[in-house]
Amino acid sequence: MATVSFRNVNKVYPDGFHAVHDLNLEVKEGEFLVLVGPSGCGKSTTLRMLAGLEEISSGEIAIEDRVVNAIEPGDRDIAMVFQNYALYPHMSVRENLAFGLKMRRTPKQEIAERTAEVASTLGIESLLDRRPRELSGGQRQRVALGRAIVRQPKVFLFDEPLSNLDAKLRVQMRAEIASLHHRLKTTMVYVTHDQVEAMTLGERIVIMNHGRIQQAAAPLELYRRPANRFVAGFIGSPPMNFLRGTLKDSMFQSEGMSIQLANVSNEALSHEGNVWLGFRAEDLVLNSDGPSLPEVELEVVEQMGHESIGYFTLLGERHSIRLPATSEVNPGSRIVPRLRPAGWHLFADDEEGCRFARENETAQV
Amino acid sequence: MVSEPKRITFLRHAVLLLFVAISVYPALNVLSISLRPGDQLKTTDLSIIPDNWTFDSYIALFTEQPFLRWLANSLLVSFAVTVTGVALAAMGGYALSRFRFVGRQALMLSILTTQMFPATMLLLPLYILVAKLNLMNTFLGLLVFYVSTALPFCVWQMKGFYDTISPSLEEAARVDGCSRMVAFRRVILPLAAPGLVITALFSFMTAWSEYIVAAQVLQDRDMFTLPLGVKSFQASMSTQWGLYAAAAILVSVPVVIVFIVLSKYLVSGMTVGAVKE
Amino acid sequence: MLDATRELPANLYRRKPAWRLLAIIGLLITLSGCSKQDDRHVIQLWHQMVVNERLFLNELVTEYEKQHPEIDVRLVFKDTEELRSSFQAAALAGVGPAIVYGPSDVLGAYHTMGIIADMTPWLDENARAKFKPGGLTYLPAKDGPQRDDSQNRDLVQVSDRFGNHLALVYNRKFVETPPQTVEELIEIGRRNTLDEDGNGRNERYGLVWNYEEPYFAVPFITGSGGWLFANEENTEPDLDTPQMVAALQLIDDLQRVHGIVPRGCDYETADSLFKSGNAAMIINGDWSWGDYLALERIDAAIAPLPIVTETGQPMGPMISPKGYSLNKNATPAQRDAAMQLITYLTSESSQRRALHSLRILPSRTALYDDPLLTQDPTLKASREQFEQGHLMPSGSEMRAVWDAMRPPYQAVLGGAISAKDAAAAMQANAEQAISLLQRDDQEIGGSWLWAALASATTLGLLFWQRRGLATLLPDMRRQPLAYLLVGPAIVLIFLTVVFPFFYNLLLSFSNMSLTHFQDWGFAGSQNYIDVLGDGQFYAVLLKTIIWTIVNVVFHVGIGILLAVALNGPIRGKAIYRVLLILPWAVPAYITALTWRSMFHLEYGAVNLLGNQLFGIPPVNWLGEATNAFIACIIANVWLGFPFMMVIALGGLQGIPQDMYEAARIDRASRWQQFRHITLPLLKPVLAPAATLGAIWTFNNLNVVWLVSNGGAPSNKTHILVSYVYKEVFNLYRYGYGAALSMIVFVILLAFCLVFLHRAKATENVYG
Known part of the structure; x- marks a missing residue:
């Protein structure tokens, strides 16, 4: 178990592409940290720098207080699960599991014990003498996982390990990884582009975009108090709805529509220029006394069973509303959505798109 | 695996048999010349085994000619070229496939350019070079030339093979505790086996069948490599066809053996299942 | 030496067996390469x-x-x-x-x-x-x-x-007394030209000799009262003479009118026919007599060549x-x-x-x-024959005359031109060749100007690439391993090429030739002007391009076809595989000659099988320009396909089976699977091989030279390299040859740049 720290880490590729900007991040001992973001955001590069597979352009990375910049991947005491499994095709499953231990000159006896133990935990004992090409996708994934576990590293790294599995297997493996962390309590850094995976697995989630950390926080904190418009839009399904307009006193105005907001902070009020009003699908309700949006027509209704999600168009953008399963609405129904009090966020309309906190927000959830 | 229709199997055999016939017939002709008495290149009939066939040429090769000596020389040179060529190409091709370094593209092209100059014009400067470097009549001189002749193809070939192997395999190995070199040797090299086989076969053949450069470098009959020895049976208008053909047949035997030994690696299909794309 | 080994860390050797193997082999090579030292x-x-x-x-x-x-x-x-x-x-x-x-x-x-x-x-x-x-x-x-x-x-x-010196060798089993005159020669020849089983092919011919080589025509010329040179010093060719016409006519008549000489009779055909008792008489040189006399199957004897009755002159050969x-x-x-x-x-x-x-x-x-x-x-x-002989001229003009005579001579025998035209063409060729041979291009001044231009270009190139060069050192420090890995191969590849290349570059701007062999100097761009101003160059270039494209297409096509047929489970795979590489395994310097025999007009397997199996009339493969070129291509396709097959076989191993399974689920036909899976995935492995294959084929001298016997008929089968070879080695035009080689180099370079750019062969599928 170990801590991991990134200090002012930068990655610039020889062609000049600046993949990671001045990254500062502390991973706590035993933490399950998820790096998430759209493709090309620098999350994989960050992980690969931590693994030692990618050179660090400047700054330093430390694992358990030891700066590892110049240390070979194999000497960092980490294990990694790759997106495409990267099993050694010329070795049997047993040899695949044992390879890392053999490289570390672990005694034969111990290798055998540990391999057997891991195989039984993952339920792959019967596959030990097969070659990777004789395994199914799910089995390969298990072996890849086993290869990491057997090493008993200080830090586990996962590089989008589930993205090649079909939906059902993915859910199953997700649970397995979660229980693995629960059991081992080892520090884990997990990269994914899937926010659902991030939310379900991560103790803490780091959202990255354009090589910069947008926000690093616990899943609910991210959800409830996104630091900026990017995070707000990235986390949550369906994504947050946005309206662009101006703020006059506490009144949000946009193309002839105005919404009265309460508890708007001074910071937001003193902001010059446009703002974005953001609200999630569940922050819109049909019968309540919050500020109302104009009457709209539902275009699509997705039945989920326990609830349904309706979609409507407002100011040229499609928006979503979460409706209780009991509500009697159909495509074509006209509704007047209302905003729950404190069910909205204001963001600056600039490049960073920072959120203005509401007056009565507590610092922590 | 679904078994394929009979029709397809039949078609495959038909194609293979046709080409086997085409490849074997001219080679059998050489065999036929070697069995003919009286140094005749041509005959008026089509039979492969001549009426009055004889092993005289083969016997003469071993009893009257330093054939075994030439064979030993050729084996030494060819194996040295193969080992050196494969080692250097395996490393060079790896660098070209995996590293993005300055001038990489230009280098790849310039490797090819070395093959573009007509060899006939290179002999004169080559001779001067060999003489000035004091490599006349040494196997070392031959080794250098053969390796440098074989390498351009071998390097490109190896690069092509590495390109088909996912880089995440060696990354996994490095995380597992290998240095870059160990990861290369223990994980990537075994997977590039078909490429190594082709490279080895090609290097071997380059050295095994070459005689133009050898004729410039080697002057001593005892130092001759096989092709040079074989060529010494040939002279305009007075070729010893029997010896020439018999030696040519014997020259092909080690090639066939090398091929048989190597071909099990050629069809290993090992990269399958390595990664999921 | 031994001490040094001991000082090395022991584990260096234990851990790197590959290096140890290399070291041992290197040592062996060095040792065995040392020539025996003695003070004699x-x-x-x-x-x-x-x-x-x-x-x-x-x-x-x-x-x-x-x-x-x-x-x-x-x-x-x-x-x-x-x-x-x-x-x-x-x-x-x-x-x-x-x-x-x-x-x-x-x-x-x-x-x-x-x-x-x-x-x-x-x-x-x-x-x-x-x-x-x-x-x-x-x-x-x-x-x-x-x-x-x-x-x-x-x-x-x-x-x-x-x-x-040439003489008449006759088989006493068929000929009792050797002919004294040409009439007797024809008479005996006729009697001995037989088709006993009446299958349209003669079992025995009256007379054979190397019908394609002008050296063997000399006795006919001297017998007709002619000679090759006008002056006593043998420097001025004299080929356009009535005697030459008569000689050519006589040679042609022996085959065409009297039918006593087989068609397509090159040296080896003549030799084999006589040795196997299928020819009554042969005209051949003293070097060959020993073999004939020793053969028991024939009863050979030597006689002087006959007298030409019209002139009363004996057919006097050259003697050297x-x-x-x-x-x-x-x-x-x-x-x-x-x-x-x-x-x-x-x-x-x-x-x-x-x-x-x-x-x-x-x-x-x-x-x-x-x-x-x-x-x-x-x-x-x-x-006796020696007494009637003529000393072979020792001047360099002799070679020019042989080269000048060969194409028209072969053309007469092929029936393409008349004896009279041939004689005129010989004379014109000879004069041109001798003027080329003796051309005395003077060294010209201004070499410093060209040197300055060359240096400026180099500096310009360096300046243009300055950014790349500036990053080289830091990059070497950043990833030394890349340079270490690729370094040895690069050094070895270029070690042997750099000097010859620049040497040739220099030569191409020089007047190096017979007259300036050791004292050659700068001659400007004359050689390039000569090459590019010669209409024949473009014809040969076109033929070379056809040669290359046809060969590579067939090499790669057949290679892939066979590899696909061999891939996957099939009975007898191992045997097929070994038999299919035979064309590669058996040395080309003999199989090319085998192919030449197989293309023989009368006795070659190609015509015999074609005739017996399919009833195709015999094709004059080697005597007709286009056919001879096709014959060269066939032989070279045969030589080259196993190599591509092996490479394609290796490449197929990298293609995961599940891709085919996925394709089958998508209901892709076999052809579509091949087209959309096999071919694209073979590309990274086949593209470099095909590129290099094209370069090698473009520069492949051997096959054309051996199959067509040095460009026969009439120099019509040359590709660029054999053309270079002929100019350089027959007419000593080193400067010209170097310029031509530089042009070949530039053509291939341009081709590669375009092809590689389009095929993106330097890039890797994983980016």
Whole structure:
């Protein structure tokens, strides 16, 4: 178990592409940290720098207080699960599991014990003498996982390990990884582009975009108090709805529509220029006394069973509303959505798109 | 695996048999010349085994000619070229496939350019070079030339093979505790086996069948490599066809053996299942 | 050495067996490569003697070494043409054998090049008088100091025999008395041209000889009263004569009118037919007689060639003294030792032994009293023929004349032009070739200007690439491993190429030729103008491009076809695989010749099988330009497909089976699977092979040269490299050849840039 720290880490590729900007991040001992973001955001590069597979352009990375910049991947005491499994095709499953231990000159006896133990935990004992090409996708994934576990590293790294599995297997493996962390309590850094995976697995989630950390926080904190418009839009399904307009006193105005907001902070009020009003699908309700949006027509209704999600168009953008399963609405129904009090966020309309906190927000959830 | 229709199997055999016939017939002709008495290149009939066939040429090769000596020389040179060529190409091709370094593209092209100059014009400067470097009549001189002749193809070939192997395999190995070199040797090299086989076969053949450069470098009959020895049976208008053909047949035997030994690696299909794309 | 090994960390060797293997092999190579060191004086002698002569020479030399223990004679056999080009190259490099042995026809060229020394100082008047006229070859002194002997000539060869003369060899089983006249020759020939089983193919022919080579036409020319040169010095060609026309007509008639000579009769065909008793008579040189006389199956005897009745002249062949010349690079000590050896080898006793064991005509007058010369029927006939012979001119013009005669001569025999036109064409060709040969391009000034231009271009290129160069050092520090890995291969690849390349670049701007062999200098862009201004260049280039495209398409196509057929489970796979690589395994220098025999008009397997199996009428593969070119392509496709098959087989292994399974689920047909999975995934492996294959094919000299026998018929089958080869090695146009090679280089470079760019072959599928 170990801590991991990134200090002012930068990655610039020889062609000049600046993949990671001045990254500062502390991973706590035993933490399950998820790096998430759209493709090309620098999350994989960050992980690969931590693994030692990618050179660090400047700054330093430390694992358990030891700066590892110049240390070979194999000497960092980490294990990694790759997106495409990267099993050694010329070795049997047993040899695949044992390879890392053999490289570390672990005694034969111990290798055998540990391999057997891991195989039984993952339920792959019967596959030990097969070659990777004789395994199914799910089995390969298990072996890849086993290869990491057997090493008993200080830090586990996962590089989008589930993205090649079909939906059902993915859910199953997700649970397995979660229980693995629960059991081992080892520090884990997990990269994914899937926010659902991030939310379900991560103790803490780091959202990255354009090589910069947008926000690093616990899943609910991210959800409830996104630091900026990017995070707000990235986390949550369906994504947050946005309206662009101006703020006059506490009144949000946009193309002839105005919404009265309460508890708007001074910071937001003193902001010059446009703002974005953001609200999630569940922050819109049909019968309540919050500020109302104009009457709209539902275009699509997705039945989920326990609830349904309706979609409507407002100011040229499609928006979503979460409706209780009991509500009697159909495509074509006209509704007047209302905003729950404190069910909205204001963001600056600039490049960073920072959120203005509401007056009565507590610092922590 | 679904078994394929009979029709397809039949078609495959038909194609293979046709080409086997085409490849074997001219080679059998050489065999036929070697069995003919009286140094005749041509005959008026089509039979492969001549009426009055004889092993005289083969016997003469071993009893009257330093054939075994030439064979030993050729084996030494060819194996040295193969080992050196494969080692250097395996490393060079790896660098070209995996590293993005300055001038990489230009280098790849310039490797090819070395093959573009007509060899006939290179002999004169080559001779001067060999003489000035004091490599006349040494196997070392031959080794250098053969390796440098074989390498351009071998390097490109190896690069092509590495390109088909996912880089995440060696990354996994490095995380597992290998240095870059160990990861290369223990994980990537075994997977590039078909490429190594082709490279080895090609290097071997380059050295095994070459005689133009050898004729410039080697002057001593005892130092001759096989092709040079074989060529010494040939002279305009007075070729010893029997010896020439018999030696040519014997020259092909080690090639066939090398091929048989190597071909099990050629069809290993090992990269399958390595990664999921 | 041993101590150094011990000091190395022990685990270096334990952990890296590959390195140890390399080290051991390197050591072995170095050790076995060291020539035996002893303090004996080494004399190298290069010769082109046929086998029995070689053995005899060996015997003489061994005895000599016994008498002179301080001398070590190294005999090296090289075939005639190879001997010539190697000796020239060696001489230019300042090395080479002290002694070179051969016929006298190359001496003019050697002498003009200044690579052989005058031997007068070692042979006094008295010694020289003992040789028959022609036994010693003199050439006008080349810018040496004026000597007293008023003649001012160099002794360039001391011969030990006369030879290379053609005579009639007849099989006594069919011919009782040899013909005295051409009419008798035709008559006997007719009687012996038989088709016994009436299948349209003759079982026996009356007369055979190397029908394609002008050297064998000389007796017909002299018999008709003609000769090849107008003046006594044999420098002005005289080919457009009535006698030449008559000779060509006679040769043509023998086959076309009288039908006693088979069609497509090259040297090997003639030789084989006579040896197997399928020909009654053969015209061949003294080098071949021993074999014929020794064969039990035939009862061979030698007779002088007949007389041409119209002129009353005997058909007199050319005859060449053969002997020893001295390398100009030999040190004074080497010269003395070499001359001592030459004196021994050409001495009366050595020659008498040669006369008795080899039955060859000696060069010393005294030996002509030997009774054997009258007793032995072969020697008797040989001598008679010799008396009617004509000394082969030793000037460089001779070679130009042979080259000039060959294409029109072959064209007459192929029925393409008339004898009269051929004679005119020969003369025109000869004049042109001689003017090329003797062209004396002067060195021109301004080389510094060109040097400056070249340096400026280099600097410009460097400046253009300055950003790349500036990043090189930091990059080397950043990822030293990349450079370490690729370094050794690169060094080795370029080590052997850089010098020859720049040497050729220099040559291409030089006047290096027969007249400026050692003292060549800068001649501007004349060579390039010559190449690009020659219409023939473009025709040959076009043919080369066709040659390359057709070959590579078939190589790759057949290679993939067979690899796909072999891939996956199939019975007898291993056997198929081995048999299919045979064309690659059997050396091409013999299979190419096999293909030449297989394309023979009358006896070749291609025509015989085509006729018997499919009833196709015989095709004149080698005698007709387009067919000969197709024949070369067929032979080369055969030689090249196994290589591509092996590569495709290797490439197929990298294609995961599940891709095919996925494709099958998508209901892709077999062809679609091949088109959309197999081909694209084979690309990274096949693209470099195909690119290099195209380059090699473009520059493949061997196959064209061997199958078409040096561009026959009439130089119509040349591709660029064989064209270069012919110009350089026949007409000594080194500067021209270098310029042509540079142009070939640029063409291939352009092709590769375009092709690789389009195929993106330098990029990797994983980006």
